Amino acid sequence: MARKAAPPGMPSQRQLRAGELVRHALTDILSREAFRDPDLEQVMITVGEVRCSPDLKHANIFVSPLGDDSEEGRTKLANALNRAAGFLRGRLGREVDLRYTPELHFIADKSYDDATAIDRLLMDPKVRRDVEGQ
Secondary structure, eight states: OOOOOOOTTSOOHHHHHHHHHHHHHHHHHHHHOOOOSTTTTTOOEEEEEEEEOTTSSEEEEEEEETTOOOHHHHHHHHHHHHHTHHHHHHHHHHHOOOSSOOEEEEEEOOHHHHHHHHHHHHHSHHHHHHHHTO
């Protein structure tokens, strides 16, 4: 039976599975490790999504600090995690069973801001009137 390729621009099942495996392992690692970096001390981290490259050698990890909605806080956290990426990659290599441990690239997660903006837009009286009128 031949495998169906993922549509262009969409991640394959393999990429999605590897991304979830990395996300769960990183969440565990981040919750139990103590960091010396002052930007990472006493910070609860939310790992929203992990997107792996087709060859699974790179992973973009979308992160945000729990309870800090500011752009500055997210950027500061992503920069701090990128400084610790080598350490985290070493820990990750012991936790996951992948042929290659991916290079980790941390990105400030702005998806929550986008969702809030959409909610705010949908709650606007003019938009609500148009939607309910249909």
